[in-house]
Structures are given as structure tokens and as C-alpha cells.
Amino acid sequence: MAQAHNPNHLQGGQAPAIELRSVTKRFRAPDGSAYTAIRDLSMSVAPGEFCAVVGPTGCGKSTTLSLVAGLEMPSAGEVLVNGEPVTRIRPEVGFMFQTDAVFPWRPVLGNVAAGPLFRGVPRKDAIRDARDWIRRVGLAGFENHFPHQLSGGMRKRVALAQTLINAPGILMMDEPFSALDAQTRQIMSDELLSLWDLARPAVIFVTHDLEEAIAVADKVVVLTVGPGTVKAEFPVDLPRPRRTQEIRFDPRFVELYERIWHALRDEVRLAYARTAEQVAP
Numbered sequence: 001m002a003q004a005h006n007p008n009h010l011q012g013g014q015a016p017a018i019e020l021r022s023v024t025k026r027f028r029a030p031d032g033s034a035y036t037a038i039r040d041l042s043m044s045v046a047p048g049e050f051c052a053v054v055g056p057t058g059c060g061k062s063t064t065l066s067l068v069a070g071l072e073m074p075s076a077g078e079v080l081v082n083g084e085p086v087t088r089i090r091p092e093v094g095f096m097f098q099t100d101a102v103f104p105w106r107p108v109l110g111n112v113a114a115g116p117l118f119r120g121v122p123r124k125d126a127i128r129d130a131r132d133w134i135r136r137v138g139l140a141g142f143e144n145h146f147p148h149q150l151s152g153g154m155r156k157r158v159a160l161a162q163t164l165i166n167a168p169g170i171l172m173m174d175e176p177f178s179a180l181d182a183q184t185r186q187i188m189s190d191e192l193l194s195l196w197d198l199a200r201p202a203v204i205f206v207t208h209d210l211e212e213a214i215a216v217a218d219k220v221v222v223l224t225v226g227p228g229t230v231k232a233e234f235p236v237d238l239p240r241p242r243r244t245q246e247i248r249f250d251p252r253f254v255e256l257y258e259r260i261w262h263a264l265r266d267e268v269r270l271a272y273a274r275t276a277e278q279v280a281p
Contacts (some may be wrong), residue, residue, distance in 0.1 A: 015083060016044040017170055017202035018068055023077035024227075025063050037063040039227035040077070047169075048200035052213035054264060055223030056271030061206040064228075065172040068204065069093045081170060091119075094168030094201070098175040100155050101162075102147045108134060108158055109143040115166045133161040136195065153184040157191065164195055171196075173205045177212075185209075189216055189244040197241065210264065214256050215244035222263045225270045232263045 022040050029035045038060035045051045053061050066072040067079045070089040079086040081093065102111045113130035117123060134143055137157040147155055156177060163171070176192075177185045193216060196203065207213050213220050214236055222231045236256060238247055247253055 015047075016080070017047040017049070017082055018043075018045040018204065019078075019080040020044075020064070020067070021078045021080070023064075023067065023074045023079060025060070025067060025072065026075040036227040038223075039229055041223075041229045042077075043221055043230050043233070045202045045204060047202055050196065050203045050205065050216060050218045051221060052205045052207060052217035052219070053221045053223060054207060054210055054213050054260070055228060056225050056264075056268045057208075057275075058226045058271060059223040059267070060226055060228030061223060062174050064223075065095070065174050065204060065206060068170070069095050069172050071095075090170075092169045093172060094163040094166055094170070095172045096159055096163050096174070096176045098178055100147065100159060102155060102158050104147050107144045107146050108139060108150075111147070111158055112161045112165055115162060119166070129165055130161070133165045137161045137191065152180055153188060156180065156188055160188075160192065160195060164199075167199060168201050171201045171203045173203060175206055175208065178208070185212065186245050192216065193240075193242060193244070210257060210261060211248060212244070214238075214253060214260065215242065215247050220256075220260055222260065222267070225267045225274070231267065232260075234260050234263075 020041055020043050022042055024039045024041070025037045027035045027037060041060070041064065053064065055061055063072065067074055068081065068086065070086045070093070073087070081090050103114065106114065109127065109130055112133055113126045116126035116129060131143065134140060137160055139154060139157055139161070142150070142154065147158070150158065159176070177188045180188060189212060205213070205216060217236050219236055220234045222234070223229065224231045234256065238250060238252060
């Protein structure tokens, strides 16, 4: 069953790594009007918890990530990271975007070492650590290849190494695998889980794919149609470690999918109806 939404519900009574308290975010539209992306949204993620967020298009999923990362400030309410209000970009927060954020003019080694070098890590140490992370994501031997010489899945592996080398305690992921084919997505999901398990950062993973959300997460948060707010939270009590392809055949996975889809279905239909109204002559 879905849990009644309670922003203070955390694993083992831990203090939250991420907390949004009654957050509203408004943007100024080109015509000068105010557009509300999320309204009165409250949720928490415990240290080491993998939280997937699903919802219809335009419900404010990406906006929520930007608020936690400090890329945007709330119009109302409060966003906290490790108990401190977010007032700027937080160095302990890693962000993996939907589109590739690799530098096209740098080879794989230079891309992965970029973060440590920017933070002042001695070059020798940064290169050593970059080589180690390149090996971890299965790209040993490709250190001198440039992004245009890599497949989409390989570029995503570079992006994972580029993000995780900085040892983020909190990781924001905005549909990072949506551009990949289904088979590569499953491989990357397994890769992500094995790498996440090394340090267990708190994760908010935004996806439109409900099966992907259940396969990777400790809990799934369903947002309403925009302005987005939390409709329901579902704990995912599937065993770890997981292989995302095999776990989909588990009867408990099917049961969770049915329950979460029941909560999500009406929001998706409402979002579709709104879109149809907007494009109607």
C-alpha cells in the first residue's frame, strides 16, 4: 500500500539528507504572467536512500532537482540539504542531466578528471583517480577517446564517472538514461546501482519510466499534474543487490507496479487532457 505522505518518514529514524518543506516555485512567463511549477511540495530523502520521482510531463520533477542543487531558489517554503537551508549551489550535490554534459574537446580521461582538478586536487592525484573511475565504469582502454568517438551508452558511463569521482553525498539524476535504447538503459541501470552501492549517496532519480523507477529505488514518489505536489509515496521492499532486468519478473515487482500505476494513471490522463485542450483549434 502507498504510505500517507509524511515528509518526516525516514529510514531508521535518520535525519534527512534532503528535505523540501511546503515548497512552491513560480517562474515568470514570457508574457509577464506567473507560472507555478510546484506548489506546497514536501518530501524527504534519508542518507543513503535511493528515491525515484515519477509524474506526468510538466509536473515539476526537474524543478525539484534544481531547487535541491541550488540552481533555483524557492518562491515559498524551504529546501534543506543535510539540515542546512539551500541558498547556493552545494558542492556535495552531484547532478547528472538528461543530455550529455561531457566536454566535447576533452578525451575521456580529461572529462573525468575535470571535477577534481577544478576543486584543486593535485593533477597527479586527479589523473590517478580518474583512471580508477574509468576502470570502474568499464571504459579502461578508452581514456584517450573523445566523446564523438563513443556510443551513447559509453558517454553515459563517462558522465557517471565524471559525477561520482567527486564523491557526492547527494546525487540528482534527471532522466539520465532516457535517450538510450531499452537494452542499454537496463545495462546502465545495473551499472548505476553497483556504483551507487560503493558509497550510498542519497539520490533523487527523475524518470518517466515507472518500471525503471521501481527497479532502482528504495521508494517511489508520485507527483500530481502541475503545479506538482506529492500525491503518494511507495516504499519498494525488493531485495538488494538487484539486477534490474530480473527483478521485473518478481511477483512483488508486479504488485508494486499495479499499485503505483493506479496512483499515477489519473495524473497522466489529466495532463494529456490539458495538452489536448491547448492544441485544439
